Amino acid sequence: MKRVKNMDPGFSVPSLAMLEQERRILSELGNDITGVWDKNDLITLFSKRIKSLFYFTHTIITLIDREDETYAAFLLDHESPLRSRGDYPELVSTHFSLNEPFMQTALQAAEPISFLLEDVMDQPQNPAFLRANYERGARKLLMTKLMNAGKPMGFIHLYSDQPDSFSEEFRDVMKGIAPQLASAVSNIIKNEEIFKKEQEKSVLLDLSNDIATVRTKAELALAVSTVLRKINPQGGFVIRSINEDGTTTGPYVYGLNQTNGPERLIGSDEATCPINDGLQDRVLNSPIPLLFNIDREIQRGITSAYLRYWQTIGFKEIVGIRLRNGDTDLGILFLDIREINIRLLQGLCSQVSVAMANIIASEQIIKKQDEQAFLLDFSSDIARVRTKSDLQAAISRVLDKILQTKLSMIRVIDEDDRHLSPFMYDEELFAHTKAHFAELRDNRVTVDDVYTAEVLSSEDGIIFNIEEELKSGNNYAKLWETTGLKNVYGMPLRVGNKNIGTIWLLADRLSKLMLKGICAQISTAIANIQANEKLLAYKKQLEVENDYLKEQIKTIYNFTEIIGNGEQMQKVYRLLSLVSESNTTVLILGETGTGKELIARAIHNASPRHQKLMVKVNCAALPANLIESELFGHERGSFTGAIDRRIGKFELANNSTLFLDEVGELPPEAQAKLLRVIQERELERLGGKQTIKVDVRLIAATNRNLEEEVKAGRFRADLYFRLNVFPVSLPALRERPEDIEALTHFFVQKYSRNTGRKIRKVAPKVLQQLRSYTWPGNVRELEHLIERSILLTTGDVLQEVHLPQNTTIDQPGSTHLLNRPLEEVERSYIIEILKRCSGKISGVGGAAEILQIPGNTLHSKIKKLGITKSDYFS
Numbered sequence: 042m043k044r045v046k047n048m049d050p051g052f053s054v055p056s057l058a059m060l061e062q063e064r065r066i067l068s069e070l071g072n073d074i075t076g077v078w079d080k081n082d083l084i085t086l087f088s089k090r091i092k093s094l095f096y097f098t099h100t101i102i103t104l105i106d107r108e109d110e111t112y113a114a115f116l117l118d119h120e121s122p123l124r125s126r127g128d129y130p131e132l133v134s135t136h137f138s139l140n141e142p143f144m145q146t147a148l149q150a151a152e153p154i155s156f157l158l159e160d161v162m163d164q165p166q167n168p169a170f171l172r173a174n175y176e177r178g179a180r181k182l183l184m185t186k187l188m189n190a191g192k193p194m195g196f197i198h199l200y201s202d203q204p205d206s207f208s209e210e211f212r213d214v215m216k217g218i219a220p221q222l223a224s225a226v227s228n229i230i231k232n233e234e235i236f237k238k239e240q241e242k243s244v245l246l247d248l249s250n251d252i253a254t255v256r257t258k259a260e261l262a263l264a265v266s267t268v269l270r271k272i273n274p275q276g277g278f279v280i281r282s283i284n285e286d287g288t289t290t291g292p293y294v295y296g297l298n299q300t301n302g303p304e305r306l307i308g309s310d311e312a313t314c315p316i317n318d319g320l321q322d323r324v325l326n327s328p329i330p331l332l333f334n335i336d337r338e339i340q341r342g343i344t345s346a347y348l349r350y351w352q353t354i355g356f357k358e359i360v361g362i363r364l365r366n367g368d369t370d371l372g373i374l375f376l377d378i379r380e381i382n383i384r385l386l387q388g389l390c391s392q393v394s395v396a397m398a399n400i401i402a403s404e405q406i407i408k409k410q411d412e413q414a415f416l417l418d419f420s421s422d423i424a425r426v427r428t429k430s431d432l433q434a435a436i437s438r439v440l441d442k443i444l445q446t447k448l449s450m451i452r453v454i455d456e457d458d459r460h461l462s463p464f465m466y467d468e469e470l471f472a473h474t475k476a477h478f479a480e481l482r483d484n485r486v487t488v489d490d491v492y493t494a495e496v497l498s499s500e501d502g503i504i505f506n507i508e509e510e511l512k513s514g515n516n517y518a519k520l521w522e523t524t525g526l527k528n529v530y531g532m533p534l535r536v537g538n539k540n541i542g543t544i545w546l547l548a549d550r551l552s553k554l555m556l557k558g559i560c561a562q563i564s565t566a567i568a569n570i571q572a573n574e575k576l577l578a579y580k581k582q583l584e585v586e587n588d589y590l591k592e593q594i595k596t597i598y599n600f601t602e603i604i605g606n607g608e609q610m611q612k613v614y615r616l617l618s619l620v621s622e623s624n625t626t627v628l629i630l631g632e633t634g635t636g637k638e639l640i641a642r643a644i645h646n647a648s649p650r651h652q653k654l655m656v657k658v659n660c661a662a663l664p665a666n667l668i669e670s671e672l673f674g675h676e677r678g679s680f681t682g683a684i685d686r687r688i689g690k691f692e693l694a695n696n697s698t699l700f701l702d703e704v705g706e707l708p709p710e711a712q713a714k715l716l717r718v719i720q721e722r723e724l725e726r727l728g729g730k731q732t733i734k735v736d737v738r739l740i741a742a743t744n745r746n747l748e749e750e751v752k753a754g755r756f757r758a759d760l761y762f763r764l765n766v767f768p769v770s771l772p773a774l775r776e777r778p779e780d781i782e783a784l785t786h787f788f789v790q791k792y793s794r795n796t797g798r799k800i801r802k803v804a805p806k807v808l809q810q811l812r813s814y815t816w817p818g819n820v821r822e823l824e825h826l827i828e829r830s831i832l833l834t835t836g837d838v839l840q841e842v843h844l845p846q847n848t849t850i851d852q853p854g855s856t857h858l859l860n861r862p863l864e865e866v867e868r869s870y871i872i873e874i875l876k877r878c879s880g881k882i883s884g885v886g887g888a889a890e891i892l893q894i895p896g897n898t899l900h901s902k903i904k905k906l907g908i909t910k911s912d913y914f915s
């Protein structure tokens with residue numbers, strides 16, 4: 042509706058009625074405008090009323106931003122011809138500088154001022170919207186300043202496609218209604234602010250209602266999604282929480298809209314990113330929300346996987362704001378929104394933070410409860426453990442199957458408090474690197490070893506990151522790497538305050554509480570196993586001692602009763618009283634059957650060690666290949682036939698006396714070992730690695746002339762000197778005939794008692810016979826003779842003894858064998874065979890082989906029959 046007056050400048054005098062109408066319209070407009078609170082209302086009202094009076098094509102209201110000296114569109118006309126332009130959104134969102142010539146002119150003008158677009162649009166600094174309007178047909182622009190509290194707050198721009206538009210009258214009208222327009226704009230701004238605040242309040246209030254009931258992550262995700270929908274219905278969000286390690290973050294909860302595609306990052310491995318990635322750290326350090334352009338951040342070189350993922354799902358700009366509870370950073374809320382409303386976001390974040398802290402706290406409580414329940418289960422499993430295999434089973438059940446944790450190695454500290462021996466490990470785990478594993482396993486690790494020392498001295502163990510250990514050249518790391526797990530947990534095993542070993546577990550993650558609990562349980566189990574093993578060893582030792590004792594009781598009569606008070610034996614007694622109480626090594630020399638063992642027992646019984654059993658080893662009675670095992674013991678599997686661990690006689694005699702009978706018969710290797718044990722007072726079992734300290738008193742005996750044996754090279758001189766510390770020589774029976782009577786009476790009594798006979802006397806003739814015999818088998822021979830004779834005696838007097846005829850012994854092949862006792866025949870026959878074998882008893886071509894009896898049996902027979910070397914070497 043073009044106004045006639047404007048269309049025809051010549052028609053200058055308006056009719057009264059027209060003026061009236063104009064005044065009425067303007068006054069109505071003024072009244073109506075002051076009541077406007079909404080942007081659309083204002084522009085509609087303005088266009089409706091003014092366009093019926095004056096001609097213009099479209100309008101726009103801009104507002105000045107004093108802070109950054111700019112102005113930007115505030116109120117747009119729906120009829121603007123610019124709307125069809127591609128750059129329209131940019132034009133209406135651009136903040137133009139106030140300091141360009143066009144705007145400066147408009148600002149300085151006291152009254153509405155018009156411009157011909159042609160004149161101003163191409164001036165270099167002038168705003169782009171001038172040319173844009175021109176291109177859409179506008180020719181003239183009228184700028185009317187809107188004032189608020191004496192300062193310009195903005196402009197109403199009116200455009201016309203007629204270069205002669207905007208008459209003086211129109212400018213007067215605009216000047217007249219400018220204050221009302223300004224106050225309407227102020228109202229709208231205020232109204233918008235109030236509305237915005239109300240909206241914020243209602244958003245936060247709704248959120249706080251929702252948040253109050255949040256207990257789980259899913260509920261938190263829902264609450265944040267709901268609030269976000271109000272702020273930006275299209276946007277998604279991700280909350281990344283700070284992991285336990287304090288250096289990385291991972292996705293915590295998220296809400297991505299439908300267009301954002303699959304949420305594949307969540308829970309996947311790459312989702313964990315370092316905090317210091319150049320973006321997350323910036324957000325965490327900023328008290329206000331930060332807006333990021335994702336493409337730009339990636340161009341800047343930030344490589345974190347979440348950023349690339351967001352790019353692929355179409356996020357363009359992201360606002361990041363830190364989530365904190367008190368002084369503790371919890372994580373970051375990333376929102377897919379373009380506009381930052383600091384107050385709203387801060388309100389949102391503080392509520393989310395509280396909810397998140399609550400969820401984390403309740404998750405921790407649940408986790409702790411789960412862990413405690415788990416440890417309780419484990420502890421009841423462990424309580425049943427008695428053996429290593431029980432423990433291995435319990436560990437594999439719990440660690441492997443439930444915690445995805447592998448046992449690399451348990452080492453326990455040896456008795457020497459210095460070395461650590463492998464106690465348990467999972468060989469399967471290193472199946473591909475068997476050789477390397479075996480090499481490291483067999484290393485004699487000590488408590489001073491770098492990693493072991495570090496672990497043993499730590500309070501709660503050390504976590505070794507395998508990747509970092511590889512870089513730093515840790516030799517074990519190459520082995521660990523093959524398992525594909527990330528960390529090694531080296532933990533001390535302790536019972537009370539005492540370190541008992543180390544445990545090395547492989548896992549990606551383990552909680553401290555669990556680790557401590559598991560290690561405490563395993564420590565107890567190991568201590569129990571060790572105690573149990575000790576108990577079994579004691580039991581075994583007791584059994585061995587017991588067997589030994591039983592065996593000894595069969596052969597031992599009355600140790601303290603040594604018969605014979607003659608001059609020769611008195612000398613012996615004097616020596617015994619000198620040496621018994623000390624720990625000195627005694628070497629007892631004497632022919633066979635002179636009572637060397639008896640004297641050895643007498644020394645032991647008179648020594649402070651008498652509470653414990655004296656242990657005897659007959660060095661002649663054992664095959665050479667078993668002597669070492671007999672003396673020093675062996676570990677299981679140390680040689681063929683060693684099916685069980687065995688304690689040697691040396692260990693058995695710990696804190697007691699070891700009697701080495703027939704020491705002259707020891708083979709050379711055994712002599713060397715014996716020497717070492719005597720020198721060092723410690724030994725190693727065959728096939729064993731551990732050294733065992735022993736406190737043993739040695740008594741050795743031999744019927745050989747050891748000096749000659751040394752000279753002949755059959756006996757080590759150094760061993761001889763070690764044994765010959767305190768020699769005691771026992772007289773042959775023929776050298777002490779004065780004792781024969783007492784010995785005879787002693788044996789008569791003993792065997793009468795044993796056989797139930799009542800022989801009270803020995804005929805003088807018999808005593809005479811006994812005294813005149815040469816006794817090659819010494820006291821033993823006398824004892825056996827009396828035993829035999831008693832069986833043949835019928836009355837209560839021993840009237841007859843059957844002494845061997847020395848002259849006939851040497852002729853066993855003769856007819857004299859007839860009419861002789863079986864034992865004598867046996868004796869003569871054995872001597873004959875021994876002569877033929879040049880004294881060789883066992884082995885190929887030995888007497889035992891010819892006689893077809895075991896070597897040990899032949900030894901016993903030789904002893905029993907009183908056969909000496911002089912019998913067959915003469």
Ligand SMILES: Nc1ncnc2c1ncn2[C@@H]1O[C@H](COP(=O)(O)OP(=O)(O)OP(=O)(O)O)[C@@H](O)[C@H]1O
Nearest residue numbers: 603604605632633634635636637638639744820821
């Ligand atoms: N003085 C003694 N009083 C009582 N019995 C004795 C005496 N001397 C030896 N005997 C007895 O003689 C037997 C042989 O003694 P013993 O075994 O001690 O001799 P030995 O010298 O060790 O013999 P061998 O060298 O053959 O091993 C034993 O039964 C022992 O009790």
